[in-house]
Amino acid sequence: MNSNVETTSGLSGTISGEITETLRDAIITGEFPQGSKLSETKLAKDLDISRGPLREAIRKLEGMNLIQHIPQQGARVVTLSPKFVLEIYETREALETKAASLAALNMSSGEIDQLHRVIDAQSKFMHDNSNAHIPAESDYVFHEILIRGAKNNVIKNALLHRLYPLIKMFRYQNSKASNSTSNSLLEHRQIIYAIEQRDPELAAVTIKRHIVRARNRIERRFNENIDGD
Amino acid sequence: MNSNVETTSGLSGTISGEITETLRDAIITGEFPQGSKLSETKLAKDLDISRGPLREAIRKLEGMNLIQHIPQQGARVVTLSPKFVLEIYETREALETKAASLAALNMSSGEIDQLHRVIDAQSKFMHDNSNAHIPAESDYVFHEILIRGAKNNVIKNALLHRLYPLIKMFRYQNSKASNSTSNSLLEHRQIIYAIEQRDPELAAVTIKRHIVRARNRIERRFNENIDGD
DNA sequence: CAACCAAAAAATGTTGACATTTTTGGTCTT
């Protein structure tokens, strides 16, 4: 199974944890299609494990919002309907805006340096490739540093464990809907500026605009695919 | 086991679901103390079930943030440290502020009527009892209607499934730290007003102040218990 | 030919036993 989406998670050590990561990546990449059923018997056979750990993995993935489980009926991969995706981005807007204002207050100078290193790399990449798109992975790294810098574990877990998997899934399976436009680098610079100024309000409005713009691009694309095409 | 905290959940039908609700209520009420270990063998014996469904229930409770599970070490009830509680309220502020502004846009008039009925009942209660405190249950109902009115399932699940259980747990075990002051009724009226005006910004600032005040009361209480006492 | 019912097949839910790891308790050494 393809598993180069994200390997950084502390779920290993047990079969249940390993399987969780395997399935997570398979869902994010679309190897298991949206809405498809995850048959316990079949999966257990394919992965060569018993159903016990598999069921626990499914419960964990349910906690990540990647799977919907209905008693006596089984588990299905979530379906990223337009409505659902827009709801995800509204939630992200609420949480990450708060995270940014907290980051402006709580980030260490070391963490700010990390942010600089990331956008310097992004800048170099775009210059070298004269490419309008920042690599998705690099964009995640930027936002993850910012989220961790807020020093609020509840917000961090909500974003990194329950929302970003869905966002990664959407982006991976809709590569054209990439969040990384040519504006992203500039917007990232503005966010860093606000944090360096230790200005929580500025950080909030800046990142809010960043996320709302991404949401609006996605919404526009959805609408195009309805009337036009 | 005491279980009059909340009985409305669609988890029944399976042993795993029943046990989840039982344990959830036992954790919220403090029957299982914060930080205490939930021994699978002992619990399975006490509840007279096998460890399979119990383990699944523990996974679900982990998804509700009520339990922390460490591989090879077992599950423990979360500890509501002051830092953790304040983080919970910061997260609630972010999510419920967005929920309120969405509710101002999306709530049906029927739902607004429901809000009115709840605060009318609260008003009658306070008048009859000349009591400074709205019952916690009634306060939850108000906020739950508002959250559902936002018509955003991601925010709804984050708040009702992952954050409110923790808030209920904190309030139940710190009854003096009740959120319901004499101001709460007035603040609830202001929130309804903003929603009736279909004014998302006003709804946002109003509920934000409501939640930040609650947070500040809690923070003050924490500080009192450190220096003073 | 479609609708319906019943038996069979398959899937999910549950259980008890086994495997492996962690914790406990006591002994021995320094």
Add this chain to the structure above:
DNA sequence: AAGACCAAAAATGTCAACATTTTTTGGTTG
């Protein structure tokens, strides 16, 4: 007496079989 070490006990992780529910299938009937 304190600490290291080892064996026993207990706990968590895993498995395979059993129970119950749902889905499928195939045949009958209107």
